[in-house]
Amino acid sequence: MRATVIHGERDVRLEEAPEPQLIADTDAVVRVVAACVCGSDLWPYRGVTPTTEPHRIGHEFVGIVEQVGAAVSTVSPGEFVIAPFYFCDNTCVNCANGVSTSCLNGGWWGAVDRNGNFVDGAQGDRVRVPLADGTLVATPEIPTDDLIPSLLTLADVMGTGHHAAISAGVTAGSTVAVVGDGAVGLCGVLAAKRLGASRIVAMSRNDVRAAIAREFGATDIVAERGDEGVARLKEMFDGIGPDFVLECVGTKESMDQAIRSARPGGMVGYVGVPNGGPELPIRRLFNTNVGVNGGVAPVRGYIEELLPEVLSGAINPGLVFDLEVPLTEIAEAYAAMDERRATKVLVRP
Amino acid sequence: MRATVIHGERDVRLEEAPEPQLIADTDAVVRVVAACVCGSDLWPYRGVTPTTEPHRIGHEFVGIVEQVGAAVSTVSPGEFVIAPFYFCDNTCVNCANGVSTSCLNGGWWGAVDRNGNFVDGAQGDRVRVPLADGTLVATPEIPTDDLIPSLLTLADVMGTGHHAAISAGVTAGSTVAVVGDGAVGLCGVLAAKRLGASRIVAMSRNDVRAAIAREFGATDIVAERGDEGVARLKEMFDGIGPDFVLECVGTKESMDQAIRSARPGGMVGYVGVPNGGPELPIRRLFNTNVGVNGGVAPVRGYIEELLPEVLSGAINPGLVFDLEVPLTEIAEAYAAMDERRATKVLVRP
Numbered sequence: 001m002r003a004t005v006i007h008g009e010r011d012v013r014l015e016e017a018p019e020p021q022l023i024a025d026t027d028a029v030v031r032v033v034a035a036c037v038c039g040s041d042l043w044p045y046r047g048v049t050p051t052t053e054p055h056r057i058g059h060e061f062v063g064i065v066e067q068v069g070a071a072v073s074t075v076s077p078g079e080f081v082i083a084p085f086y087f088c089d090n091t092c093v094n095c096a097n098g099v100s101t102s103c104l105n106g107g108w109w110g111a112v113d114r115n116g117n118f119v120d121g122a123q124g125d126r127v128r129v130p131l132a133d134g135t136l137v138a139t140p141e142i143p144t145d146d147l148i149p150s151l152l153t154l155a156d157v158m159g160t161g162h163h164a165a166i167s168a169g170v171t172a173g174s175t176v177a178v179v180g181d182g183a184v185g186l187c188g189v190l191a192a193k194r195l196g197a198s199r200i201v202a203m204s205r206n207d208v209r210a211a212i213a214r215e216f217g218a219t220d221i222v223a224e225r226g227d228e229g230v231a232r233l234k235e236m237f238d239g240i241g242p243d244f245v246l247e248c249v250g251t252k253e254s255m256d257q258a259i260r261s262a263r264p265g266g267m268v269g270y271v272g273v274p275n276g277g278p279e280l281p282i283r284r285l286f287n288t289n290v291g292v293n294g295g296v297a298p299v300r301g302y303i304e305e306l307l308p309e310v311l312s313g314a315i316n317p318g319l320v321f322d323l324e325v326p327l328t329e330i331a332e333a334y335a336a337m338d339e340r341r342a343t344k345v346l347v348r349p
Numbered sequence: 350m351r352a353t354v355i356h357g358e359r360d361v362r363l364e365e366a367p368e369p370q371l372i373a374d375t376d377a378v379v380r381v382v383a384a385c386v387c388g389s390d391l392w393p394y395r396g397v398t399p400t401t402e403p404h405r406i407g408h409e410f411v412g413i414v415e416q417v418g419a420a421v422s423t424v425s426p427g428e429f430v431i432a433p434f435y436f437c438d439n440t441c442v443n444c445a446n447g448v449s450t451s452c453l454n455g456g457w458w459g460a461v462d463r464n465g466n467f468v469d470g471a472q473g474d475r476v477r478v479p480l481a482d483g484t485l486v487a488t489p490e491i492p493t494d495d496l497i498p499s500l501l502t503l504a505d506v507m508g509t510g511h512h513a514a515i516s517a518g519v520t521a522g523s524t525v526a527v528v529g530d531g532a533v534g535l536c537g538v539l540a541a542k543r544l545g546a547s548r549i550v551a552m553s554r555n556d557v558r559a560a561i562a563r564e565f566g567a568t569d570i571v572a573e574r575g576d577e578g579v580a581r582l583k584e585m586f587d588g589i590g591p592d593f594v595l596e597c598v599g600t601k602e603s604m605d606q607a608i609r610s611a612r613p614g615g616m617v618g619y620v621g622v623p624n625g626g627p628e629l630p631i632r633r634l635f636n637t638n639v640g641v642n643g644g645v646a647p648v649r650g651y652i653e654e655l656l657p658e659v660l661s662g663a664i665n666p667g668l669v670f671d672l673e674v675p676l677t678e679i680a681e682a683y684a685a686m687d688e689r690r691a692t693k694v695l696v697r698p
Contacts, residue, residue: 094589094614097612097613098614099614099638101638102613102638167638167640238442240442255631263446263448264443264446264448264450264451265446265647273635274631279628279630279631280628280631280634281628282623283623285641285644286623286643286644286645287645288448288451288644289448289647290644291516291643292629292640292642293616293641293642294635294640295635295636296636296638298614298638
């Protein structure tokens, strides 16, 4: 089969790889129907985090189950499944606490699992899925093709935007600003809307993304950034800022802006992968009673809640995909994201 | 009248000061019945934060109203009142949001207010109270003397411990560890108990304080600190740690211990005044989904909730006072706290 391998800065290649096999009886093999490129894939792609040796890449996919181990009971060959951006047993104490990203038996796509066995990356033809019962969620029936993009967002970006809003504690009638107009930030707008926020500001200076934000429920678009962005938000909300700020980027600047934008006593919900910091300014947080909550999003636990709304069309997070390419053009998928020609690229094997 | 002035490291003096006068018609003058020394007073006392010029000190007091300005309507001369460790209008948007420490018109004892007028410190005979209607809470009747210590804790330490628990989000049936066995930490134990925590660990290696912690509701005492303290807490709670950790110290070590002790997805509620840092380790927080919430405690807003329980004897936070001295011995009050001969010192003019 084919699989995407990152070799170094701006060097991703589609290569031949061994067909995945069932190893444990809790494994499944899934044929990938759609995968995508994540904003966090751009850190190694841009060389911000170094690639010391070539490795498989990609962590978001939906597909069709082809094989299951003897102990797998919740999914069957032929079913369409959504895989979160990590695998987990969904039963350990951390999973039970809603933090399946800290699963005691879980792990990551494109890496070696706790038993020393390699786990495939998602940007390829097939994936061996450890702990298939815990990891995979099957749809009631094979979805129509138009639903694939939105279903794929449940693997990461929609669940991650939702986690930002949940971590911040967004409530009905509250005010929210979203820092970041990438796919996660846009999904954060949609998540805040679902939770009943009365006013949602998307920070964006990109007309295409701002239009999606509006479609997702943004009531206001603010183009200013940094000090000017903070000042604009303060001005819009009683001079003090919005109740909640969703940080969906992960840079020092974006986190700083988020913390300074929230009103006293407000909360920052963050999901942007911290990219070399920053450490959080405790004295500012202390003086203003602004809290910070979030982290790597336990999206597995959100799939059951969000899936019916995707299937019914109540939400359409798949709008974040504005480019689709075949797997053979995976390098172009990365380049388009890197050069901001695309917000989010869907890849079909 | 007499007032305490800090001149520098380990140099506090009781000096003569002008009698306070009503300046604004929203002012009151209160005769101090009891004041105390705060752990945060020890930072300048120890020279950790430098004292560049002599200034009044003390921010916790209860007393009897002597005079009120023409616009004051909620308190009257002769009433017994509790003053939080700051003053506030209790009506601005931040106060309405429950963050009266960020009151748009508020300020601090022993400093200059927004109108350029000096506000007295609490460790003296009398205090001019700006914004008396918002700041002061009168008791239904003059309390008996045995209630004075617990009432005085509502000015700061009990409300601050409560804020740690509220900020962490302590819920009924949850598990809590408290870092810090000073007056605030002990009150944090009591607050967690009030909120229904099922298991509460006090981190202490001081028998007297551990005994108070037990009386306040601690189910376990852990003497270990740092790495050993973290490991002990993990071991006690399913190998992952307690749901909530209350950080009630403010040092780099205590915050680090708190963050590393909480289970994945847990929350640190912190109220220790950050003493020169630390900045928070965003990558660890991100990976574990441990959140951090809290800050300078808006205790004014908690007085109405806690006061009836103090008056009925349902809670007795005044147990944190283990030394009482007359105001003439204010230097001894500081020394006893500094040398850890006392947990909390009550001072009577």
